[in-house]
Amino acid sequence: MATTLTGGNPHVIQLPTTPSSSPSEPHAIAQQWLTNLQIQLAHADSIDLGNLFHQESWWRDMLALDWDMRTLHTLTEIQDFLRKRQGASALSNFRLQDKGKFTPKWDQVVKGLSWVSSMFFFETAAGTGTGMLRLTQAADGRWKAYAIYTSLQALKGVEEPLGKRRPEGTTESMPGGLACGTWIERRERQKEFSDAEPTVLVVGAGQAGLNMGARLQNLGLSCLIVDKHERVGDNWRKRYRTLVTHDPAEFTHMAYLPFPQNWPQFTPKDKLGDWFEAYANIMELNVWTRTSVASAEYSDATGQWNVAVTRGNGSQRTLRPRHVVWCTGHSGEPRIPTFPGQSSFQGTVYHGSQHRDAAELNARGKKVVVVGTGNSGHDIAQNYYENGAEVTMLQRSGTYVITADKGVFMMHEGLHEDDGPPTEECDIVSESLPFPVQFALAVHGTKRFAEAEKETLDGLRRAGFQLDFGQDGAGIARAYYTAGGGYYIDVGCSKLIADDKIKVKHSPRGIDGFGLRELKLADGSLLPADIVVLATGYDNMRTTVRKVLGDKVADRCSDVWDLDNEGELRAMWRPSGHPGFWYFGGNLALCRIYSKFLALQIKAVETGLSKGTRHQERATKI
Template identity: 60%
Template sequence: MLATPPQPHDVYLSHFKTPKAAPQVPTRPNPRSVAQHWLDRFSEVLSSGDASRLSTVFHQDSWWRDHVALSWDLRTLHGLSAIISFLSPILSSVNLRPLSLAADGDAYAPSIVTPLPELDWVQSIFTFETSTGRGRGFLRLAQAGDGDWKAHMLYTALDEIKGHEESTGARRAHGGQNSSLGANWFERRQQTYDFVDSEPTALIIGAGQAGLNLAARLQALGLSTLIVDRQARVGDNWRSRYRTLVTHDPVTYAHMSYLPFPSNWPLYTPKDKLGDWFEAYASLMELNIWLSASVNSATYSPSSKTWSVDIRKADGSKRTLHPSQLILATGHSGEPRIPTFPGQDSFKGTIYHGSAHKDATPASAQGKKILVVGTGNSGHDIAQNYYEAGAASVTMLQRSGTYVLQAEKGGHMLHAGTYDETGPPTEAADIYSQSLPLPVQFALGRNLTAAIKEVEKENLDGLEKAGFKVDFGHDGSGLFRKYMTKGGGYYIDVGCSELITSGKVKVVRCAEGIAALEANGVRLADGNFIDADVVVLATGYDNMRTSCRKILGNEVAEKVIDVWDLDDEGELNGMWRPSGHPNFWYMGGNLALCRIYSKFLALQIKAVDAGLSNK
């Protein structure tokens, strides 16, 4: 395994401790009785208004993850003292009231699980109310040395704001009537879409999964929302990618807000099919989208707390809008990271970034020597594409180790029992999947990573034998940490590993990478030379803040924070939460994270609009 530099939040991994358990007894406790007894005691402590009494129901080394229920932010509190310090000044105003445990037969009803050999948890979903809203949480109780069950991990997540509930279910819109008086649905829809005599409350830049999910959530909360996108059709951000692209996440994990994929949808979605789904979703959700439109400038007025956004529309006309909320939803990565090299002008072949790759055809590939720089998802897919198109040779240049797991083996193990055909309803799975603090998920992920490694041993051994360096993540934590901290550094194998293990795609390793380009190829830092007619730079993307700078300018970009990786508490920086600039938000991630976190971001934006938050 490659060593990786320590990160500020690594301390949380070493701080994940298991409470000292009581001596084992012959019979296991009734999980519902244990959970209900704890919930009653927890309610008494909260009602007392004395946060110091939390020591009677929490372990000293406990964790509380909160999504928008206790503050209009995403927080992770580690240790009893941190929890007490956070709750003491807000306990009476928040007025947190636990209500009930999940009923028997429901998903995540009280049960006993054993995440580690030395640790048992009594766990359950529960419901709660606060002074401003209603939500669901997840409790995990561990037994102390004296036999008392106390909270080891607690999660609280807001579902709705009182008085500002979503227009769903019993609160759905009426839809109109058959009267000839007034405008019909189509006419009203056109007026809304054009914003002729109105302004959107929220303006979203980007009509991918991030923008679409968030717009649907905001409109369900009664907030007028407009998306602008430079593409000609909704879904073109996927259609325009390389021809062979298929999603690496299974459909059971990737549902959209309010509208799950049909039960006969393929497990992995081809890019053009996904683009068509986005287009249909936008229509069915009645989302307002201006296509072939671009943002020319945006300025914020602190006095009016509104933006002035100049937009160039498809017909060339210009429109200035004044939303109170501006959301950048162009993807969790920023601009392509395109390195340059000495001697690049002397190179006789073709060099381009992986973001510009469309397809390797026989006409463009046959007889060509291809070098792909980078060994993440895109690098593997592009290498496979060139090999299958008949390239004379395909070589991948690897600088550092890459985590590899097979979609049909480890990929299924990642979601087994949660996001698969046997799993619970998606909303319950979402609560469960987010209920552990990220550093704890990383720590516990070591066991799953080890199990996947054992199942995929043949493939991994073949890769190592072929010269490919496999990296299992920091401290063996695997895929999830790589994604949440780096946004890359892994490959979900959908075919290229076999090409590497069989020698059809070659791997060259050089930690320092390319020293220079020469007329007929690439000189590596270690002195070796690789013949190449085409060099593809699958070198990733910059921080999303670079997109903010490009689209909105330096004034806004200088006030926001960098996006992704974890803060000191263990939550993601910038994404789905206050960005550092008033009334400006980042929205991004894969389909599943966009579904989950669009709710929390929409609730934060609604809270600002309703005067409940000044974030």
């Protein structure tokens, strides 16, 4: 059984082929394997995993073995890493999941690949964790690990105040009793940080900042969130009028507080903004709105920041946190190209990030060209069509399309769906495979989605819309994690294109320039336009850091997003390259999931479990 690399790309792999017979006792197989692993780990210096792992096995670890996110591939790498780390980490006390959906079972994953899988629990020197094992049968009949996942879920002695550990809430039970004030009096002082400095400054109060703040405070870390908008949630409210989330409700819960059962499947932007505002109040998050960062300097000597912020009333304050978490949106600054003749163009041209509503531009009867065919480009094109404009989408290269009513729900089958397993368990399972393996499995999923969506995709092809299923045909998974875009989750625009109500113009070499009332394309053709919307995407998140915090900070940070040599996302949710500075972003689900791991990393630094600077510097070398 082998997992091979193809095409010279370390993140394009071929899945193994395994025997197809179903074992009679998957629980016994999983238990025996886990017992044998514990026996090996008990002797850290002489670990020998040859009978437990294939030569092409994988181990993905989140903080259990290293205060970072690591993907190890091949028996040699896994064995060497465990020999180095097990002595300090002390993985032990393994226990299989004994109830629910993720108890040991045999899965026919895709054609030609089956495995025994199970969730399991463990302890480390630092805390407790949850993992997943996936065992495949070798030619000699032995069951060995194809993919193992370990994730630290809690630190010993740092229990979150959940369930039976919830605070009592009476004034007498609060530190200092009534002499220190009632709940509301304490909250006012806490929000203003009248008596102390925040340990963590979170910049941005969107889904990233709010999830982050909730996780940090539950670990006992004081946290201040600052946001430039007037209200929490305005980062969604102020987007274009017709925006709704493209992910379903069960996938997009916030940490600790799921949406109610009557919540719509896809959330309108203003409703989500109101939920964010309510979430901040319910979770007692310390948020300063109408506040922007003016400058920031870091002292290596003290391990502390000096951050000057300007508040809405014009006052300034210098904060001295030990950590800054950058939650300004993982896409960074808008990528706004300019073209010859653009200043002489007699129509309107703007970037997609500035779009609000086509009705504001009196669009009826006007010729509108939307440059770009990702999610925003499609939504904006549909908005203009519904306001009576003649719309053309300018497409330079192919786009992956998946429908919200079919493919998206197929992606979440068995996990984040109505009446599915608990969200916390789904989160573990969904992140438990290394990204290269996820991508290889996505090739099969993408084919299934395309069969279910054949009518939509064929209609797009007939209309001249070029489809691209991504490198290796891995579809949306690879597109999102490697490029952060290049796809459209269809909520109605595809039918308008297929019905020729929205035109498509393909221009592989792009735009040469602007005329007075038209775009000049590289192939020599002209495209008449009264309004041009540049739905051309965003730069790396590091560009926002450079713009706001300056070169000194940005130069020490790594670029963000895409995969590093191991197959983990660069700098996101993990060491950034700059001590005490962390990038955090992603969709609602990823912000819920990875806020736990980033909060644990920061808590580990603050408790002395992790030498944060050493691990920060390591990230720049990957």
